[in-house]
Amino acid sequence: MGHMTGTRWLSPDQQRAWRAFLRMQGRLDARLNRQLQSDSGLSLADYDVLVQLTDSAQGRLRPYELQRLLQWEQSRLSHHLSRMHRRGLVARDECTNDGRGTYITLTDAGRAAIESAAPGHVDAVRRLFFDGLTGEQVAALERVSTQVLDRLDALHT
Amino acid sequence: MGHMTGTRWLSPDQQRAWRAFLRMQGRLDARLNRQLQSDSGLSLADYDVLVQLTDSAQGRLRPYELQRLLQWEQSRLSHHLSRMHRRGLVARDECTNDGRGTYITLTDAGRAAIESAAPGHVDAVRRLFFDGLTGEQVAALERVSTQVLDRLDALHT
DNA sequence: AAAGATTGAGCGCTCAATCTTT
DNA sequence: AAAGATTGAGCGCTCAATCTTT
Numbered sequence: 001m002g003h004m005t006g007t008r009w010l011s012p013d014q015q016r017a018w019r020a021f022l023r024m025q026g027r028l029d030a031r032l033n034r035q036l037q038s039d040s041g042l043s044l045a046d047y048d049v050l051v052q053l054t055d056s057a058q059g060r061l062r063p064y065e066l067q068r069l070l071q072w073e074q075s076r077l078s079h080h081l082s083r084m085h086r087r088g089l090v091a092r093d094e095c096t097n098d099g100r101g102t103y104i105t106l107t108d109a110g111r112a113a114i115e116s117a118a119p120g121h122v123d124a125v126r127r128l129f130f131d132g133l134t135g136e137q138v139a140a141l142e143r144v145s146t147q148v149l150d151r152l153d154a155l156h157t
Numbered sequence: 158m159g160h161m162t163g164t165r166w167l168s169p170d171q172q173r174a175w176r177a178f179l180r181m182q183g184r185l186d187a188r189l190n191r192q193l194q195s196d197s198g199l200s201l202a203d204y205d206v207l208v209q210l211t212d213s214a215q216g217r218l219r220p221y222e223l224q225r226l227l228q229w230e231q232s233r234l235s236h237h238l239s240r241m242h243r244r245g246l247v248a249r250d251e252c253t254n255d256g257r258g259t260y261i262t263l264t265d266a267g268r269a270a271i272e273s274a275a276p277g278h279v280d281a282v283r284r285l286f287f288d289g290l291t292g293e294q295v296a297a298l299e300r301v302s303t304q305v306l307d308r309l310d311a312l313h314t
Numbered sequence: 315a316a317a318g319a320t321t322g323a324g325c326g327c328t329c330a331a332t333c334t335t336t
Numbered sequence: 337a338a339a340g341a342t343t344g345a346g347c348g349c350t351c352a353a354t355c356t357t358t
Contacts, residue, residue: 017299142174
């Protein structure tokens, strides 16, 4: 693409960093998903939803609260909850104080699923990721992540 | 999940870093995909395939070569190429010297698509990502990425 | 109208099964 | 059998449209 003009391309350093970063992202994600899926039948997305419910009072949240915690698109969340509901991981209860809403509740099966999945998942995260990095690298990564996140927010959409 | 025993959980620092990292990944990816999609009708995956073809001699590659360059699963690639073929971005030509294979060729429409998409995409990558980071941070990120990548390879599957 | 939420279509990814040529 | 490649099923994500309650 170097023959085009009028655009500021990435520097060679930036290109290399960008490609390495994208590839790492994709492969790490695929590996973690595969481990979770084959060991416990959950996806990374299921896992994230279940963690939020586990951490919440009474194991239940409104969809819009989950949305804010996870930063997911509304329809993604809605579709995902439908699938989790079909598989019995969460229940949908009526919301007495707001007729538009529902409560998403952790079922016993959902709680059992996250409890049996967690050790293997944490172990995979540790083995594949943290065990290869120094404390300083982890700290630097966190700073980079929050900086980019803030930037994404600041630049709106 | 803190009540379970017998598993080494992540330290608070690691937890924070991990959550920030995952969230950054997901949101950056979604934003870049949306920009590409709405500005030029391509996905990030389409873009990656087209870049590889553009960079190759005569604009054509065997699927297994693309697979090694992109590090994708075979069936992911195969499905993806089918969709790109349907949309006219690539052609499938017979491979004369190996009866099992095909050549994936960049079409004029494919070349036009990547050429019109590239400036906007690079600009988004720069704005959303690189402009918020120092050169040192970029270098550190590349090191972390390649270290993790090497680790993923070493740990096989 | 805004807030909370769902739905259907269309594309993306993974797994397991399958097919042909080497 | 291994290498190169495809297919179908099932789940995941996004966009646009829609619905109900506030």
